[in-house]
Amino acid sequence: MTKKILIADDHHVVRIGTAMILEKNFNYFEVDFAETYGEAKQKFESEKYDLIILDIELPGSILKSMVKEIKNISEETLILIFTSYKENIALQYIEEGANGFLNKQSDPEIFVKAIEALFKDGYYYTPEIMNEMLKGSKKKKAVEHLSERELQVFNLLAKGNGNLEIANALNVEESTVGTYKRRIYQKLKITNLIELFHIYKEIH
Known part of the structure; x- marks a missing residue:
């Protein structure tokens, strides 16, 4: 069954490069693009996407509120935050409902692994993010x-x-x-x- 993916990124090279990796490794994806958050919002409000690959630095970005907005419109849509930011900011996006967080410097093999995990398990967290989650959990427990x-x-x-x-x-x-x-x-x-x-x- 064909799955629809929206790549929301303002850099042409990133959009095309990401699409090429998807097309090379998967044969059941239909890929769409958005260059701004406004354009992305118009698309996910009018069409159903199985996965949105979202750059948090998009023009018109409202940062982590984008995740909540997407989930309010389509709770089943998976969201992979794909950014140049390091994993230490990942938790705030995951807490809002993002299903995965990946740095743009990651190898293509890691990107493919992330996509596979998202559709198989519903989430993808790198070891660095798991470590941040564990640290956050320990601190919360200490406060309790x-x-x-x-x-x-x-x-x-x-x-x-x-x-x-x-x-x-x-x-x-x-x-x-x-x-x-x-x-x-x-x-x-x-x-x-x-x-x-x-x-x-x-x-x-």
Whole structure:
């Protein structure tokens, strides 16, 4: 059965190169193209695609919101984020519903493997992405082990409040906030506020 694929990328060489790899390795794909997100949206609103290969730097891009928009229109459509960005930003797209994330520097063999996995399993994650997912899961689990009061302090710290502001907000002594802060650092295995900000950002 023929499957329809939309390649949404503003670079002609990428569109043609990607299509050539698909045509060389698969004989049941019908390939379509879009050069902007606006054009891609018009197409996936009027036609059903089995897979959209999406560049997040498309003209008109709304970044990860594109994934949610596509899934709202066609939940069954698979989405492969195909970008020059590294895997460390992949999680935010996967959380929105993307089925895979692949760097454009990947070898053609890896690209073919990704397409095969998407249609067989419904997803494709590189080892690097799996590692990022595992790290994110561990951090989330660590936050879940904070006490109710520690979690309040954690959230207030992440929103830029200092010890005095937190003490006033929670009606406790400033030294008590310092104690909670030390416990939070110990439980999350961090040493500074920048690391705390990163964890907060990853779980929200």
